[in-house]
């Protein structure tokens with residue numbers, strides 16, 4: 001199995017031999033970032049023109065032939081490292097938000113679903129501990145909902161990673177060494193699972209998954225972040241009610257081309273257009289969080305469901 005050094009070498013090699021990746025990572029040196037503090041919570045806005053395709057991706061009619069995560073459609077320059085008995089590939093993302101930024105697709109063309117894959121996510125977090133692993137649900141920011149994939153980012157770049165420990169949280173469930181809590185004072189609800197044992201994290205996640213409202217044949221809407229830090233697994237789960245906010249579809253000056261995924265739920269707003277970067281206000285950020293997150297009423301239902309079996 002490849003280790004952290006191997007994937008860092010992959011990144012370095014790709015930058016040397018892949019002109020587009022080299023160029024796009026170079027562009028990251030120049031991206032503008034501004035910071036806001038909203039009710040004590042940090043939010044950062046990154047002006048990143050290279051992300052326009054991802055932000056405006058149509059996710060309604062996925063076709064295998066056009067799937068950019070299928071092996072046969074990968075750019076010829078794209079190198080890959082096998083992971084988890086060859087079921088996944090580790091790739092350098094050529095349209096980065098982070099440095100480095102990896103995409104970890106399943107080798108098989110199979111829909112984006114977390115059920116049965118949390119163990120892999122936790123394993124990735126442990127194997128590549130300097131990185132934060134994240135997952136976008138199929139209607140929660142994934143630009144390839146037809147093809148299962150995780151992503152990995154430099155740890156600590158998303159503001160929530162530095163905030164969650166100091167936030168006000170209430171303990172909802174325990175399981176062996178694991179704890180499941182809810183943070184409700186950071187503009188959007190966040191479930192937090194912490195434990196020294198991957199099995200306990202997976203078990204608590206499954207309980208949470210089962211307590212969340214399902215969406216027809218898909219899965220409960222959510223974004224997930226996983227980290228392994230000083231012997232502890234940390235999962236942050238952002239329950240979602242909506243994919244894109246209304247301001248995404250508005251025409252004219254009020255339009256904001258923002259398509260929230262884990263990164264935005266983590267406090268880092270990606271704006272490909274300079275007008276959105278410059279104009280996005282504190283109120284708009286609060287409104288976006290409120291609109292795309294699970295409502296307080298539904299959160300109460302989830303809590304009731306979680307505590308039913310105690």
Ligand SMILES: [Zn+2]
Nearest residue numbers: 067070109147
């Ligand atoms: Zn595919």
